[in-house]
Amino acid sequence: MQHNTHGEMQAIKKAISCTLFILSYLFVEGSCQDFGGGQTQFICTSVPKDMDICAATLQNSMPGEDLKTTVMQLRETVLQQKETIMNQKETIRELTSKLTRCEGQSAPEPGPGGRRKETGTKNTMGDVSRGPSDTLAQLSQTLQSLKQRLENLEQFSRNNNSVQANSLKDLLQSKIDDLEKQVLSRVNSIEDGKPGLRNETEQRGRVESTLTSLHQRITDLEKGQKENRPLDKFQLTFPLRTNYMYAKVKKSLPEMYAFTVCMWLKSNASPGVGTPFSYAVPGQANELVLIEWGNNPMEILINDKVAKLPFIINDGKWHHICVTWTTRDGVWEAFQDGVMRGSGENLAPYHPIKPQGVLILGQEQDTLGGGFDATQAFVGDLANFHIWDRKLSIGEIYNLATCSSKAQIGNVFSWLESSIDIYGGASKWTFEACRQLN
Structure with missing residues (x-):
């Protein structure tokens, strides 16, 4: 055998x-000009x-003639691919040169807990060290996000027979097509090296203006969904790393000697999902922060003191995570999908969480309410964010993760659309936590 x-x-x-x-x-044999006449036959x-x-x-x-045609097509394809490869090599060389110049600049030193210190003006399209190829990748992600939202709206309009929704959807689709053409034009300008299109700031301004207009139109269209859903059945989407997409909680937190913070997260960002939330108070930007930055594990910061959390969530699936803490001995516990994954102590012991701060979703604050760094921005979806001023029990956290009818809502902050303002293109749309578990 x-x-x-x-x-x-x-x-x-x-x-x-x-x-x-x-x-x-x-x-190779170009002299073979006659491949035979008559009808084509295949003989075994x-x-x-x-x-x-x-x-x-x-x-x-x-x-026969079919084989001749096929061979000539293959030969032409090979020549076209060769020409494309040569063009791509030239583009790569140009982009590599630009990236090398950027990398030659001094990088900011990391601060406590692996966070970067503030070093001046920031790039509204993301990390200042990124080259055109990274920017185009970001734009591509944004376009994909907009298209996904349009598909959701299309499904909504079909279910509700909304003529107005269909009309707006067609208009938005046209706008997205125009934006794709702008991105393609930018790619061509980079490859051709046209002097008139080398002003990155001007190009970014144009693209950001178009994106803002698109986001606003889609948000208007999505308002039709809000009338038919409970105020807590929504999610926030942050499609790419920027320093301008975020959500702000309208009220501050009280002084707390213990807390539990829980949420649903979905992300496939790498390296690191970014900062799901940050709470800053006057004189302390890192009063309470959840962050996964660079190749570091996810961390919880309290008064700039750090504990590493055993979460693994960047697989593109929804995960329920909770962190509990008490000021006495700084004891903390970390739960993923209803199961305790880690615990510790001596995390900012006997330091109460201070009141009168700013709570931001999607960005890490270097100053009170601002100083965002694109490299630390959260990329993905966030929902059902709740805060309690006490330590929840294991059973209570399990009920939250499994969508039990006994699950509670946060007594310090509960997840309601009316409690949050969004900025910079972050979006809200319908989300049902229990539905994704089925």
């Missing part, structure tokens, strides 16, 4: 070699066991 299998493998290898030989012969010929298959193929078969 093994001998037969070996023989079959040898035959397959020889057939592949034969095919390559024939194609190479047809490509038996070949003796010891006879060379390639020789028999060339001897017994005459390629």
Whole structure:
């Protein structure tokens, strides 16, 4: 049995070699101008066991017009691919040169807990060290997000027979098509090196203006959904890393000697999902922060003191996470999907969470209510964000993660659309936590 299998493998290898030989012969021998006339025929010929298959193929078969056409098409395709590769190499060389110049600049030093210190003006399209290729990738992600939202709206309009929704959807689709053309034009300008289109600031301004207009129109269209859903059945979406997309909680937190914070998260961002939330108070930007930045594990910061959390959530799936803490001995516990994954102590012991601060979703604050860094921005979806001023029990957290009817809402902050303002293109749309568990 093994001998037969070996023989079959040898035959397959020889057939592949034969095919390559024939194609190479047809490509190289330009003098073979006449491939035969008449109607095309395909003939299966038996070949003796010891006879060379390639020789028999060339001897017994005459390629017809179809084979000639196919070979010529393949040859043309190869030439086109070669030309494309040469163009891409030139583009890569140009982008690499720009990236090298950017990397040659001094990078900001990391602050406590792996966070960067503030170093001046920030780039509204993301990290100042990013080159055109990264910016285009960000724009592509934004377009995909807008298209996904349009698909959701299209489904909504079909279910509700909304003529106005359909009309607006068509208009938005046209706008997105126009934006894609702008991105393509920008790619061409980078490849061609046109002097008139090298002003990155001007280009970013144009694209951001278009994105803002699109987000506003989609938000207007999504308002039709809000009338038919409870105020807590929504999610926030942050489609890409910027320093301008975020949500702000309208009220501050009280002084707390213990807390539990829980939420649903979905992300496939790498490296690090970013900052789901940050709470800053006067004189302390890192009063309470949840962050996963760079290649570091997710961390909880209290008064700039750090504890590493054993969460693994960047797999593109929804996960329920909770963190509890008490000021006495700084004891903390971390739960993922209703199961305790880690615990510790001595995290900012006997330091109460201070009141009168600013609570931001999606960004890490370097100053009170601002100083955002695109590299630390959250990328993904966030929902059902709740805060309690006490430590929840294991059973209570399990009920939250499994959508039990006994689940409670936060007594310090509860997830309601009316409690949050969004900025910079972050979006709200319908979300049902229990539905994704089924």
